[in-house]
Amino acid sequence: MSDAAHPFDLAVRLAAAGEGAYAGRTHPAYANQVGPFGGVIAATLLNAALSHPARLGDPLALTVNYAAPIADGDFRVSAVPARSNRSTQHWSMALLRDDEVLTTATAVFAQRRDTWTATDAGFPQVPDWTALERTAPAKVAAWTSRYSLRFARGGDLTATPAQENADSTSLVWVQDDPPRPLDFLSLAAICDVFYPRIFIRRPVFVPAGTVSMTVYFHADAALLAAQGDAPVLGVARASHFGKGYHDQVAEIWSRDGLLLATSHQIVYFKE
């Protein structure tokens, strides 16, 4: 890597603009078909709370509600500590342009301490990163070039003839391109790296987009720092599709089998 800032850091960068107020700007490297990649929007809102001088502890939970498309250009982010306790802190955030709310979010930060520990979810059977080929980025969405995605399952969006799959599970190794040390911001973004499950399940391209996403961080800052820029394994599936929406349940694992985050979203789809 050169000395220049990583494009992800440029995309989530905020300038202080008063108490709990920040100025940001969309970055072309993480553009989606309309507005920025949702993962970068989530990371930008988290960054506002993370950068706030009153912040205590590490991110534990993040919920982002994608209320409206964000056209390219400048925006403002507000972050308000709604409540600070001894070991937890609750945040309300919003992304605005011209006083119009485009995204809302809440976050919980926590002081993490060693306790009894167990992982009941199972690390999936999957070929190692080195045994798989990188999938070509989607030309219609610039942000897909900013991740090296190596699918072990559920990544073929161009099956011909289109045939319904039995489920919507994807298994995919994910690494920032260029590689970048993992932190809370990039992990939040990676939780949104999965294509809408409806594209995998049917597979048919219909208009679709995330309406709300929640991330639970199981890793603390030290565990994330220990990952360096190693690829992480993403697992995603849906429970139910119907009445215009489907959910998505996702896990992000370290290469050595530690559960770094779990994430959920509800996704709009047409027809």
Add this chain to the structure above:
Amino acid sequence: MSDAAHPFDLAVRLAAAGEGAYAGRTHPAYANQVGPFGGVIAATLLNAALSHPARLGDPLALTVNYAAPIADGDFRVSAVPARSNRSTQHWSMALLRDDEVLTTATAVFAQRRDTWTATDAGFPQVPDWTALERTAPAKVAAWTSRYSLRFARGGDLTATPAQENADSTSLVWVQDDPPRPLDFLSLAAICDVFYPRIFIRRPVFVPAGTVSMTVYFHADAALLAAQGDAPVLGVARASHFGKGYHDQVAEIWSRDGLLLATSHQIVYFKE
């Protein structure tokens, strides 16, 4: 049922108190060890948005952040429509006392329309409601008497000698006591009916409590109305325990095998 209001309706009742402002009061029938049952707090916040004259559509997503204990007594709830689109509406809510924020929440409402539909999650192998006995309520938490809980698995909190279980899965039939027709409010509350997974997994009673819960409603108003007061099946499990927190993944199924809601939470535990 008599003509008197159901205790759940009394517990989530709000009186209009200005634009987007509501007055409520804790109800002893749904008391937890400290403050009200979290499910009733969630339903009360949802009720503020649901009761708002600007409300469009049915609840689709709800996130509730339990920022501080709510001592018995009066409280205020605010509900602000942050953004209204053609088919979705985004809400920010808070529960306050003396201008102190005790709970924050966001919700997404949506106009649901018929689309392609599939359920990929599987309805579990479980004995019917009629084949199981009701579990005795927990004396220390009044709200547990307001649900008829019939556990098929993962309900024995008093295993002696205490022995770690292989996982934290619970399968439990749930019905309001007295029975009450299912709606969005009671379904939101039922998503929090599960005991902290740490109690099942170890099983050891340590201080524990929900920090944040998200509910995705897969059922629309018509499907909920069709349930009447029939019991629903709850399934809950954790993915990971560590550094003072564990998650919970839950599903709520109708008796005839329709997925009504999925829910997630992050739970604080000590030691």
